[in-house]
Amino acid sequence: METQAWPWPAGAATGVGSLPGVDIAEAQRIVLGELPALPHLPELPARGPGADLIGRTAALLVDLPVELYAARWRVAARPGRDLRRARDLLERDLDQMTEQAEGFTGTFKIQVAGPLTLAAGIDLPTGPRMLRDAGAVRDLTGSLAEGVRLHVADVRRRLPGATVLLQLDEPSMPAVLAGRVPTESGFGTYRPVETAPATESLRRVVEAAAAPVAVHCCAPDVPLELVRAAGAAAVALDLTLVRRLDPLGEAIDAGLGLLAGAVPATPTAPGQRPTSASVAERVGRLWDQLGFPRARLVEQVVVTPACGLAGADPEYARAALTACRDAARRLAET
Template sequence: MTQPTWPWPAGAATGVGSMPGTDVAEAQRIVLGELPDLPHLPELPARGPGADLIGRTAGLLVDLPVELHAARWRIAGRPGRDLRRAHDLMERDLDQLTEQADGLAGPVKISAAGPFTLAAALDRPIGGRMLRDPGAVRDLTGSLAEGLREHVATVRRRLPGATVLLQLDEPSLPTVLAGRVPTESGLGAYRPVEQNVAVDALRSVLTAVGAPVVLHCCAPDVPVGLFRAAGAAAVGLDLDLLGRDLDPLGEALDAGLGLLAGAAPATAPPAGRAPSSAQVADRVRQLWHRLGFPPARLATQVVVTPTCGLAGATPEYARAVLTACRDAGRRLAEA
């Protein structure tokens, strides 16, 4: 069997997405400095609406304008100032990426919310989540696919020497599949989405973007088999939330799926210090050993990451944990 290849160099590390603070230039400098093998476009939700995961992604939708209403994002009748703000924030982020990563010849990761996390968070104009209406979810998925295709193309034009990798964040997907997304009253829940419907929707987005896609979920019960069936290049997850049954993950990795392994705490532990690179590397090795895979594949198939975004961390801890992930990746490559 031909040895699979993954869209990152051996021993790579990266961030999940979010960073603390409001200074995108400084956040981008930290990411490029600490994660040279697989830098990412940071997300700074502390800047307010439009910089958060949902608002940032909703700003990429095509022909589905959004607005804020009662501190929630909803589909709007026409573009307005909330959408302009989201567009402006993204443009500033891309300007910093273009300036600071000029000449980048390796992979670069951008991220957005996936269709089901978006559908569980966005409101319809007449009330209720988009998730309530299967037709609305289909429209949303098509709009997102087109918007992400354009977003990937934009980053490629700005960084012509780089290889773009897209991360789709689906933290809400397990609750969507289980029918546990509460309605507005809190007295009920929306109907579960069937697995085949979720696979088809995700596959349509992955096919449209024309770039390798990581499907990421830092929640329990990650549907690894579903992500694999949808055509993901890799799955990203929090190692601390893995259950006892590792068979679905093992089967997916054995079939060639890459892994973004969340092995370093995203917020400071009680001791207040970031883990050492040796501790992070050992966490990844332990999982690999439990799965029974040959050590030689570890550094090429696995990317080391924090367990989730770093928006809730202090700037000092965020930098320290990214450094630990970078050095852990190098330890794995040297072993």
């Protein structure tokens, strides 16, 4: 592989996005303190509707208002209270980022839901999910692409010395492609989305961002070839869900960066805390199994938790970020 410049420093670690708690100021301080090489904008879903993955991203949509109905997001006729709340929460978070990361000159990561997960998570006004209507999915993708373009530009304006890395969260992508998304009744599933339109949806958002993009999916059967074809710079995976090494090795060899999820999102036993040694060993073992030199790992891999940490207690969440940071430093020294 030719020499490649990665959109993060060597030996970096970062978080997936979500953290426990409701104090965004404290969450941003923790991220900047524990992950100085590649900090991110925290997400705090415990604050309620509008701080969740779907509602938070829906706040970015252009000319496509949404509202809550029966605890689900659906397309609305006009912007209302639910959308205002989601936008207010995001604006508050961005203000904290601007204040606390002032003068930051490295790479800063932000996260939004991808188009396939949004299509599976937002309902049409008549009830079915947007996923049911190919035209609605195209409209949603266009709205998201424009919203992402504006969002990335806003973060660049707020942090003029930083490089923005966009993470597209696509936890529903394998289910969308395989036709496993349940209908409203729960007795059926939506038809699978073909690879070509799925790739085009993802590519449209990636291109609109005009920034390096990592696609995150903490589910089995991540379609690595689709992620590459969409133009993403990296993929973020839960290492415990990697079943086949060959597709991952091929993607890495072709130049895809890896955000390696190596710390459980919640404790595996009461009082358990991750250690940097065990995290470094897990990442290094996988890399060795793939057959790549360790020097390349330091450049191409970022160490992360396996998924968001919103379900963990605050002490574990902070320990997980610390373990990722120190594991990345261990790997850089070997």
